[in-house]
Amino acid sequence: xxxxxxxxxxxxxxxxxxxxxxxxxxxxxxxxxxxxxxxxxxxxxxxxxxxxxxxxxxxxxxxxxxxxxxx
Numbered sequence: 001x002x003x004x005x006x007x008x009x010x011x012x013x014x015x016x017x018x019x020x021x022x023x024x025x026x027x028x029x030x031x032x033x034x035x036x037x038x039x040x041x042x043x044x045x046x047x048x049x050x051x052x053x054x055x056x057x058x059x060x061x062x063x064x065x066x067x068x069x070x071x
Contacts, residue, residue: 003043008033011042025050 005013008022011031014023023058025031032046 005009005034005041006041006047008040008042011047014047 002065008026009019012019012022022031026033026040031042033040033042033052035041
């Protein structure tokens with residue numbers, strides 16, 4: 001069966017993030033996509049894989065350091 005191809009705009013709408021963020025993920029390889037000419041397309045299975053990997057940072061995560069206990 002053929003995977004549904006999504007546009008970056010559709011992915012941005014699904015994830016409720018900005019289009020520029022999806023484009024950044026595509027360019028840096030965090031989100032797999034295929035280029036059709038100069039246009040990006042994302043397979044639905046690649047989006048599911050991206051989400052299952054948890055490729056985005058948690059909201060509020062700033063330093064990556066653990067907070068000492070007792071603070």
